[in-house]
Amino acid sequence: xxxxxxxxxxxxxxxxxxxxxxxxxxxxxxxxxxxxxxxxxxxxxxxxxxxxxxxxxxxxxxxxxxxxxxxxxxxxxxxxxxxxxxxxxxxxxxxxxxxxxxxxxxxxxxxxxxxxxxxxxxxxxxxxxxxxxxxxxxxxxxxxxxxxxxxxxxxxxxxxxxxxxxxxxxxxxxxxxxxxxxxxxxxxxxxxxxxxxxxxxxxxxxxxxxxxxxxxxxxxxxxxxxxxxxxxxxxxxxxxxxxxxxxxxxxxxxxxxxxxxxxxxxxxxxxxxxxxxxxxxxxxxxxxxxxxxxxxxxxxxxxxxxxxxxxxxxxxxxxxx
Numbered sequence: 242x243x244x245x246x247x248x249x250x251x252x253x254x255x256x257x258x259x260x261x262x263x264x265x266x267x268x269x270x271x272x273x274x275x276x277x278x279x280x281x282x283x284x285x286x287x288x289x290x291x292x293x294x295x296x297x298x299x300x301x302x303x304x305x306x307x308x309x310x311x312x313x314x315x316x317x318x319x320x321x322x323x324x325x326x327x328x329x330x331x332x333x334x335x336x337x338x339x340x341x342x343x344x345x346x347x348x349x350x351x352x353x354x355x356x357x358x359x360x361x362x363x364x365x366x367x368x369x370x371x372x373x374x375x376x377x378x379x380x381x382x383x384x385x386x387x388x389x390x391x392x393x394x395x396x397x398x399x400x401x402x403x404x405x406x407x408x409x410x411x412x413x414x415x416x417x418x419x420x421x422x423x424x425x426x427x428x429x430x431x432x433x434x435x436x437x438x439x440x441x442x443x444x445x446x447x448x449x450x451x452x453x454x455x456x457x458x459x460x461x462x463x464x465x466x467x468x469x470x471x472x473x474x475x476x477x478x479x480x481x482x483x484x485x486x487x488x489x490x491x492x493x494x495x496x497x498x499x500x501x502x503x504x505x506x507x508x509x510x511x512x513x514x515x516x517x518x519x520x521x522x523x524x525x526x527x528x529x530x531x532x533x534x535x536x537x538x539x540x541x542x543x544x545x546x547x548x549x550x551x552x553x554x555x556x557x558x559x560x561x562x
Contacts, residue, residue, distance in 0.1 A: 245353075246270045247444075248310055250343065251320030253284050255401040256358070259437045260318075261285060265293035267441070272310060274299050302342065311350040316444060318356045319343050324371070324403075325501055332374035341381035348386040354449055355386050356440065361393040361429075361454055362515040369510040379452070387450050390443055394455035395515045398535070399433040400542040409470050409539075409546040411502075412478055419483040419491070424464030427514040429456035432538050435531035439524045454523040457531045460516050469536045473543035 247264055251257050252273035264271055271294050275281035278298035285294065299306060311317070319340055326332050340357050347355035359375050366372035382389045398405045412418060439455050461469070464480060471478055483491070488508060496504035517523050524531060544551040 245315040245444075246272065246313055248314035248317045249273045249320070250318065250339075251322070251358075253281050254320060255399050255433050256397060256436060256440075257320050258285065258288050258401070259399075259433050260320075260440055261288040261294060263437050263441050264444075265289035269293070269444075271295070272297055272314065274310065276300050302339075307342075307346060308350075311346045311352065314350070314352060316354045316356065317343055317347050317352055318358075318440070320358045322358060322360070322375075324507065325496075325504055326370070326506075332370050333377070336371075336374035337378040337381060340378040341385060344382040344385040344389055347388070353388065354444070355382070355389045356443060357382055357389060357391050359391050359393045361395045361456070362513050362518070363393075363510075364518070364520060366510055366513045370506050371510055372513075389450065390448060391452045392440065392443070392455050393452065393521070394436055395429040395431055395457065397433050397436050398430050398538070400545075402433070405470065405539055406545075408467065409474055409543060412467070412471055412476055413474060413546045415478065417479045417481050418467060419488070420464055420467075420480050421483060421488050421508060421511050422463075422485075423482045424462055424467070424480065426463045426511050427460050427516045428463065428466065429460050429516040430466070430535045431455055431457035431531050432533040432535075435533055439529045439531070442527075442529050448527075452521045453527070454517055454521050455531075456517050456523050456525070457533070457535065459534060461535060463511075466535065470539065470543070473536065473539050474546045475548070 247269050249257060249261070249271050252261060252275065261271055261273065271289060273281065273285060273294060274297050276299065278296050281296055285296065288294070297310065321335060321339060323331065323335050344355050344357070357378070359379050360372070363369070363372035363375050379391050382391060396404050400406065435457065436455060443453070467480055489505065492503045492505045492508040495502045
């Protein structure tokens, strides 16, 4: 059987790195597209078996170069996404225009599948630019290529994420952590290993032309997530519900930071639950069960934020006489 070749956009994120390892171990050749081959090479070259990964630098989306990449590919996967706009219309460019282009090319070159990573819980968030750009991208993909598969994960977490690690860093130093909307927003965190397993099974399957929600085995409120993080790093902090007017004012100032802790758009998005809906099937419906629980998994790497680090709780050894 001919070796399938995967064209991968967004390879340097936590999902991309883990997916490259999974695919190369299972005889898939991966072409990873990156804006900076030197930075990506440093990150990615250790992830794949020798001969299974090719890096291609593409700073500007030259259509001739893109055509050549699609000609030799079986499946295209797009993992590119951003949480914060740093320039005008960046959400639209990344979440709508780029997926539209990739799905159009997938159709033009008759690929087996186009797999696109969107986001869970955005259908009702019509006041969020992030959500609207994601939904517009989904719409354009469905119009362009009937063999497209859209995956909508809840929070994807691991030691390499920008969620659990960021909050543990904040909880380590801040005596008070604000709770937006009372901390009642619900999430279904899925570990990156389980998320990659879902993507791999989708690649291996005959599925096409559908939307799948990707969730972990639990539903946790934002407040419960913070409590589990605090428990894991062995800290006690005040979790303080923040009135909405104050929350909006704080977001207005926080988004001015070089690496914003919170933006006004993210605050609006936090109103909406990020867990399974009745709109689409989820990975459990297809038998792709995610098994890793949030508390168990963060306990494996939370020592980085504990006082004393990895050996903080080990009993002291008696001196040898």
